[in-house]
Amino acid sequence: MNRYSVFLLLGANLGEREAMLVKATQLISERIAPVTAQSHLYETAPWGVIDQPAFLNQVIKIETTLSPEEVLAQTLDIEKQLGRERRLRWGARVIDIDMLYFDNVVLETEYLHLPHPRLHQRRFTLVPLAEIAPDFIHPVLHKTNQQLLSECTDESQVSVCE
Template sequence: MNKVFLLLGANLGNPTMQLAKALEKIESQVGKIEACSSLYESEAWGVTDQPKFLNQVALISTSLSPLDVLDKVQAIENDLGRIRISKWGARVIDIDILYFNHDCIQHERLIVPHPYMPDRRFVLVPLAEVAPFFKHPKLGITTNDLLAQCEDNLTVHPYNPNDNNAIQAD
């Protein structure tokens, strides 16, 4: 079985519901969810003039190939209403492949490990919850070490729906 780390994110509509629906579809169409991080709220990265994001990392066991996983998660995004308008823009759901086993994949449709992962706290914080000692196959250092070295200063914190400043469902 292949082990795949996925990052899920959403900042439009009802992000908590969309992430939950995405996980249901991943389990039924991609493979067994072995571990899942808590939900984390973060400021938008890249294009900052947009709502905060909710993010979560899931570890999946699957018999699918990397490109088959990509096709499945993109179909799930489409099913949940994802429209690709702008890079790093607001979205109802985003599912990225962070790692596929310890493989390094350089394909026109897929680069693994995810190339921006070391630069993004919103990826590393939930990934550290699920796999703190997983070693990046190119850099040879753990998730905890990547997080310690990350220069991204955007706020990432556990999601608390009762916080008055938290993301609210539409």
């Protein structure tokens, strides 16, 4: 059975943000696959809709035998279990789990786009991603995460939490 490296971005900007990221990581480990790497926590400015509280973000890596669709179904279920309500695109949320990469899979369906179509445009994604996987090569852009970060024009504030 094949094992796939999957990078997930966790984010929260409502309620107990850090506790929510810890709980999401725990549920991902239990229901999808153990976490094999995780970045520091980063406090980040909101993106898209800027009139909302700052986010805490973190990138985790898992090694799974599940398919991309199965991972998506599980992450959506975990978001729902943790109280996520989808109201406004890019709006405030108690938890957000985005699949950034699923190994080197390139996939575009109605519900899933891999790699994540905007990851190279967002510092809040690239900073923690480059921390744990600087040399991972984007399967479409053919650049490392570190290169994508150095070329990113997003000037949003991203600060490591001590």
